[in-house]
Amino acid sequence: MIEEIRISSLGVIDESVLELGPGLSVITGETGAGKTMLVTALGLLLGNRADSGAVRTGARAARVDGVVRVDAAVVQAVEELGGEVEDGVVLLARQITAEGRSRAFVGGASVPVSALSGLADGLVAVHGQSDQHRLLRPEAQREALDEFAGKSVTTPLRDYTARFSRLKEVESELHEVTTHARERAREADLLRLGLSEIEAVAPQPGEDAALAAEEARLGHADTLRTAAESARAALSADEGPDATGALAAARRALESVREHDGDAAALSDRVAEMGYLLADLATDVASYSAAVETDPARLAAVSERRAALTALTRKYGDSIDEVLAWAAQAVTRLTELDDSDEHLERLREESTRLRAELTDLAGRLSSARKVAASRLAGAVTRELHSLSMPHALLEVVVGDAGRFTPTGVDEVDFLLAANTGMAARPLGKGASGGELSRVMLGLEVVLAGTRTAPTFVFDEVDAGIGGKAAVEVGRRLAALARHAQVLVVTHLPQVAAFAEQHVVVRKSGDGSVTTSGLTVLDDAGRVQELSRMLAGLEESDTAMAHAKELLDLARASV
Structure with a gap:
């Protein structure tokens, strides 16, 4: 309050x-x-x-x-x-x-x-003149009936709404699958072609980078061997001056004065250590030089393999690793596309099941609404009699929409016969402004018992x-109060x-x-204000x- x-x-x-x-x-x-x-x-x-x-x-x-x-x-x-x-x-x-x-x-x-x-x-429940016009809309009349009916409608309506929403999703997916069947078949063929090309080459992770390095080495084998021999000779020559001999001479010179100065001894030790390292380096260079071989057959095989890999990277990725990633995604997508027939059948089965459940729930909704419609019409009619419309008759008609809607298969219409002998007509066609005001007020009084708003x-x-009629409106508002x-x-x-x-x-x-x-x-x-009014x-x-x-x-x- x-x-x-x-x-x-x-x-x-x-x-x-x-x-x-x-x-x-x-x-x-x-x-x-x-x-x-x-x-x-x-x-x-x-x-x-x-x-x-x-x-x-x-x-x-x-x-x-x-x-x-x-x-x-x-x-x-x-x-x-x-x-x-x-x-x-x-x-x-x-x-x-x-x-x-x-x-x-x-x-x-x-x-x-x-x-x-x-x-x-x-x-709070707020009602203005705009609500009278809203009451003319079929959805507002259905909402009023559902509110009056209470759990007998709201419970099945909740279940119905959930299944209706799922049916829309299923039918949308069905439409998508059937409408784009040709595109899906074309996509599957392209994926199979790509996978067959990749499978024929059978690339390995990182293979393109490894082959590029090997091709560079094989293509420059003579140059590499010449450079390695020159380096080996400079480090350790069979005849003539080399780095090993120069370092040995430096060590002998420092060793000769070792006993006279600690710094000279330390330098001699460092030169000796460098001699060991230089000997190892010379051995490694000699081994590298001996290992470099000219192999035209292997070079041709590597070049041919790289060409096959390049053909894949032009289509499916910038590297072989990306090509393999595309292949993995293609397998997953192809599985989805190949499952389309089974998926389509599952969707059709679910659609059939949902429609059967909706039919049952819609029937329960219609039955509950028709029972509530009779009670609501009688209650509002009695209110209209109290509002200086002694011969008025309100009818609440629950018709069949002929299709599933978000709220069932019902069309709800409020019909009013304001006087004896008049045919009941829809509120928007047969009710004056004052009559519509009283219908809304009567409906509000009836619905008050179903609402929690204080x-x-x-x-x-x-x-x-x-x-x-105005006096009776005041009396009904006082009763509601x-x-x-x-x-x-x-x-x-x-x-x-x-x-x-x-x-x-x-x-x-x-x-x-x-x-x-x-x-x-x-x-x-109050007397003064009422007299002014x-x-x-x-x-x-x-x-x-x-x-x-x-x-x-x-x-x-x-």
Whole structure:
């Protein structure tokens, strides 16, 4: 239940606080005074889209705060968002800047605006004139019937929706497989061709790099051998000077003075160590030189093998390792393509099974909806009789759409016969604005027993209604308020007379800036406001007498 709404710099409202209690509260005021701004403010608290144009001219930001008493389920949701609840009361807040930025708070914690929307269903049900037009749409009528039916529909509908979604996926895949069968066959042939080429060559990982090195060595064998022989001779020649002989002479010279100086001894040792290394190096160079052979046959074989590998890398990768990776992927893909016939059969079997299950679930949905349709039609018809439509008859027809839809195979139509002898016609064709308002109100009263929202807000849903019918609308709203908090924005004095709390929105201005304030009326104030609503005159004796009569009638009826 909403206990308080505080509004700052929103539209024509500069700064206002509205305290609300249980039962029926009405909001009245002259046209343009800002009555609907209260509903706008409440919508912002419930996560509706923010409009920077709603920020009061000259203000940096608009802000709406709401103090709401919540049940255990909402308490848990608030705590999961990081907010705090004290004594069953949570503070909701929404701020909109003139630049269009929006911030939301739940229990003191900053949260995404979507978090407010998530809490909305458990807090408030808002209905405006747009909901009357929404009621004309078949999907809205079906939703109302399903809501009234409760678990008898929602349980099979949940299972149906899951299977319907899977059927769409299966049939989409079936279409894909069958439509692109030729492309898949062509792709499989290309993959097989590529794999056969690779299999014929049978490349090994890293083989291309190894053969390139071997080809370079074989192609320059004479040059390599000549260089190796020259290096060997320079290191250790059979005749003439060489590095080994020079190093031996250096060692003998240092050894001769070894005993005279420690540094000379150390140098002699280093020269000796280099002599050993040089001897090993000379041996290795000699071995390399002996190993280099000219082998024209091997060179030709290597060149031929490299040409075969190059033919693969031109098509399937920059290196043999990439070619082998492509081959592995091709095998996997080819397995998928070759399995297409079996996969197609599996998809067809699943589609057949899903359609059978959907047929069964759709039958259960239709049966449950037809049972609920009869009860809903009777309940709303009784409400219409209480709303000064004594001969009205509402019919809820559940027809066959002839195909699976996301919600079953049913088409739901609300038909209204407003008077005796009239044929029942769809709401969009046979109902006037006032009749449509009463149908929606009657439906709301009936559905109230199935909803958990503790607060109902009606924004001028009584448009097009007057006279005795307006009195009955007020009486039904008062009856609804016995079970929930009801907040009504209205222009009808007959409705306002039934309020337990009457709030008037008054407009004042200095010629350039308009401000609106909220005032909770006492009995005398209510008489004045009702007389203004009746006759446009607050001091008219006749209007005030009529206003008092309305109040007496309402109090006697509650």
